[in-house]
Amino acid sequence: MTAIGIYGSAGRMGRAIATIVETEGADVAGGVDAGGDPTALAHDADVLVDFSTPAALESHLAAAVAARTPIVIGTTGLNATHHALIDRAAGSVAVLQTGNTSLGVTLLSILVREAAQRLGPEWDIEIVEMHHRHKVDAPSGTALLLGESAAQGRGTTLGEERVDSRAGLVGARTEGTIGFASLRGGSVVGDHMVVFAGEGERIELGHRGEDRTIFARGAVKAAMWLADKPAGRYGMTEVLGL
Structure with missing residues (x-):
């Protein structure tokens, strides 16, 4: 099964994702929160899901690129600098960024x-x-x-x-x-x-x-879809084939 690593695992979305991962046919590879080292998790996971904070995005992308591990970014509040970092990372790994995984x-x-x-x-x-x-x-x-x-x-x-x-x-x-x-x-x-x-x-x-699990299910679906994709920047519409 696909092993999903969670950045922001102690947050609302991180906890919701961990709860429903197995019901969606995947495994939790582990989780990292503020102050933790994202590098080891990037090597242990088949794909990463990031619902942490904008301040942590740069280090999470760097870990994903170093490990060549695809990453789904659901963190909101991003600015132009963050999107430039995502574009750069997408040159090396598959990156799916969205404002909503529903x-x-x-x-x-x-x-x-x-x-x-x-x-x-x-x-x-x-x-x-x-x-x-x-x-x-x-x-x-x-x-x-x-x-x-x-x-x-x-x-x-x-x-x-x-x-x-x-x-x-x-x-x-x-x-x-x-x-x-x-x-x-x-x-x-x-x-x-x-x-x-x-x-x-x-x-x-x-x-x-009505329930946070709709976002968690969408995030897991996106992660499983992204796991074998080539480097590039993707969105949720592609997960649905639209």
Whole structure:
């Protein structure tokens, strides 16, 4: 069976992955958390899964590259520097990076891209997400993933069109922008809604995560899919064959 090593094994997602790995036909090769050495685990595992912190990403990628071990990155809150590190690592090993490992969210991202492409810029796009009170980054990685899908559908980039939460006299909405709103509270696993608002009508595409195991199952599925892939950068849509 595929041996999966977990970076961030003591966190919510790490624990969820360890719980369901065997039910998905894989084994846990071990786990590493803050202060631990990622190198040995990279050599022991057939594939790595990283749900730790952005600060740890560089060392985890370096360990994966040194051991030639594929790695799935589900850590959110990444910036341009992190993505440059991922691109560099993908030249040596298979790397799958995503803002959400849920298979349902992956399909939602495809629907959002298609809707954005067909509706055009006169339809305003707003993305609303809610998570538990302990989440530290906003907008969520999933919200950004959905925003990127919308931007791709319009033939532009999220960096050009992104507008975060509004406050004060911000003026009228600029056509073509993609807005974000983040809510935090309670124990919400993850709710996401993409609103396409036109003149006199509105389309809402959404996903509600009711149990953290949906992300764990998706992460394990992605890891088992990635284990024998050649070097390169991959996404969840490829796991689903989309």
